[in-house]
Amino acid sequence: MTAAAVRALHEALCEAMVAGDVAALESILTDEFTLTHMTGYVQSKSEWLDAIETRQMQYLRMETVEATIGTEGTTPGLTTRTLTDATIWGSRATWRLTLRSWFEPRGDEWVIARTVASTW
Template sequence: MTDTGISRRDPEGMDRRDDIAAALRANYEGQRRAMVAADPDALGDLLQDDFTLTHMTGYVQPKTEWLTDVRSGWMTYHDVRDVEVSVAPGASTPSSRSAR
């Protein structure tokens, strides 16, 4: 059993894991669109309250601070190109690396 309660040998469980991974990827795609559109309200709806963004400098920015920066135009995204996006088994969030 995994921490999601799904047996690794259970075909239905495999379908559920695939569905969860697809939903996480769809949410992440929505985040990317909202970033480029500079839509902090859409981002706020897509992200959990405890969300943090880790910048390439290593700075870990809380959700509310980041959304304030997006709203003010301090953080502007013209495009988001993913280097890697993965969803670990049992994970509730995707892991991604993006290029500028």
């Protein structure tokens, strides 16, 4: 997986989150995808997508201010710092989030296997 492909997948993730496009998110996440929130709560793909669909989680703007690509063994990873304007379970703020994402192949394409969010 090239660095450009990693960045493109991250951008697709951010765009789909802001658009609330659950179908697009479904297509770029593994079935076993988990999102670990900055609180430590690990959310399954289905629960996260449901929260987006029901607008319990609304992502209004995501700006990536820094991105670093690395690997763990043979698995590509991406660490980004974002400014994420979102309403999460009724609380709106712009969070300074570090998002660490790992990828895995699916056929001829790559998808996001998991993401861990923390603050910076």
